[in-house]
Amino acid sequence: MKTFAFAKPATVAEAVGAVAAEPDAVFLGGGTNLVDHLKLGVARPDRVVDVTGVTSGEIREDEDGTLFFGAGVRNSDLAANTAVRERYPVLAEALLSGASAQLRNMATAGGNPLQRTRCLYFQDVTTPCSKRAPGSGCSAIGGATRQHAILGASEACVATHPSDMAVALAALDARVHVAGTGGEREIAFEDLHRLPGDTPERDTVLEHGELITGFTLPAGPWSRRSAYRKVRDRASYAFALVSVAAGVSLADGKIGDVRVALGGVAHKPWRATEAEAVLRGARPGEDVFRAAADAELAGARALEGVDGGNAFKIPLARRTLVAVLRDLTTEEPNR
Incomplete structure (x- = not known):
C-alpha cells in the first residue's frame, strides 16, 4: 500500500477544499470499497x-412528500427506516441484497453508488485496463466476460456497475445533492453515472472535489408498489448477474405509471425507458411484459469469452423483468 496523507475535516466545505486542492486526493466514507483498492x-x-461525520446522517420526510437522506446514513439504517420500507420498498430490498450485514453497517449512502466495478481485470494491476490506466486497453474483451455488460459497452470497457442501491435509486427518480468548490448543485440520479465511451476511467459526472451530501426521493404511487429482484451465483454476498428495480401504479385495470431500471448489465445503472414506454397505459399481461423486455433489450450485445461469455444474460434479463412486472401487477403493494 502506498503511503498517503490523512485528513479529517470538520465541515463539508473543508472536506471539499482538501480534496479539490490535491489532484490525487480521495474522499473516504465507510471505506468498504476504497480500502480494498488501497490494498x-x-x-x-x-x-x-x-468525511465520516461530516455529511448528514439524517433521514426525514418533508412536507411536500419527498424523502431526504444524508450521504452519511449507513446502508443498514436506511434499509431499516420505516418510511423507506413502506414508501420505497424497492430501495430497502436493494440495500438488503447487497454485501453482508457487517458491510451494510459500515457502508454509507453517499459512498455506495460510487463504488467501482468488480471486474477481475480492473482489480488486477498486472493486467491492462483502460478504466484503471487510461488507454492501456481492455483485458476483459476476449477474456473472462461472464459478469460483464450487454448494454452500453465500448471497445474501451465492458465492465458493469456493482451497486444494488444505485439501481433502485435510478428507478426512483432520485435527486443527488452535491457540494463542490463552486457551490451546491443537484443532479438527477439517472444522469450521475456515465457510459464508458472512450473515457471509462470516469465513472460519474462529478468533478474532482465534488462531494455527495444527500439524496431526495420523490413521492409517487409507483414507489409503494415496487420491488427489487437480484439474480446471482449464490444466495448472499455476491454481485448481480442481472437485477431489476421496478415500481408501478395501477388505475382502471391499466398501468398508470411505471419506473424500471436494470443492474448487472451495463457500466451504469440502466434506466429502462424503452420498457417503460411500452408499459405505460397498457393493460398488464404476459404479452405486454415480454414486449417491454424485448424493446429494452433490442440493443443488447453478448460477449464471447474464455469462460463461455455472457449471452445467457440477455434471456435472463428478459425473464427477470417479466417476473418482477408480473408480481407487481398481481400482488398488493407493501404497506
Whole structure:
C-alpha cells in the first residue's frame, strides 16, 4: 500500500477544499470499497479525506412528500427506516441484497453508488485496463466476460456497475445533492453515472472535489408498489448477474405509471425507458411484459469469452423483468 496523507475535516466545505486542492486526493466514507483498492494497489492517492461525520446522517420526510437522506446514513439504517420500507420498498430490498450485514453497517449512502466495478481485470494491476490506466486497453474483451455488460459497452470497457442501491435509486427518480468548490448543485440520479465511451476511467459526472451530501426521493404511487429482484451465483454476498428495480401504479385495470431500471448489465445503472414506454397505459399481461423486455433489450450485445461469455444474460434479463412486472401487477403493494 502506498503511503498517503490523512485528513479529517470538520465541515463539508473543508472536506471539499482538501480534496479539490490535491489532484490525487480521495474522499473516504465507510471505506468498504476504497480500502480494498488501497490494498490491491488499484487506488494510489496522495491524500485520503475522511468525511465520516461530516455529511448528514439524517433521514426525514418533508412536507411536500419527498424523502431526504444524508450521504452519511449507513446502508443498514436506511434499509431499516420505516418510511423507506413502506414508501420505497424497492430501495430497502436493494440495500438488503447487497454485501453482508457487517458491510451494510459500515457502508454509507453517499459512498455506495460510487463504488467501482468488480471486474477481475480492473482489480488486477498486472493486467491492462483502460478504466484503471487510461488507454492501456481492455483485458476483459476476449477474456473472462461472464459478469460483464450487454448494454452500453465500448471497445474501451465492458465492465458493469456493482451497486444494488444505485439501481433502485435510478428507478426512483432520485435527486443527488452535491457540494463542490463552486457551490451546491443537484443532479438527477439517472444522469450521475456515465457510459464508458472512450473515457471509462470516469465513472460519474462529478468533478474532482465534488462531494455527495444527500439524496431526495420523490413521492409517487409507483414507489409503494415496487420491488427489487437480484439474480446471482449464490444466495448472499455476491454481485448481480442481472437485477431489476421496478415500481408501478395501477388505475382502471391499466398501468398508470411505471419506473424500471436494470443492474448487472451495463457500466451504469440502466434506466429502462424503452420498457417503460411500452408499459405505460397498457393493460398488464404476459404479452405486454415480454414486449417491454424485448424493446429494452433490442440493443443488447453478448460477449464471447474464455469462460463461455455472457449471452445467457440477455434471456435472463428478459425473464427477470417479466417476473418482477408480473408480481407487481398481481400482488398488493407493501404497506
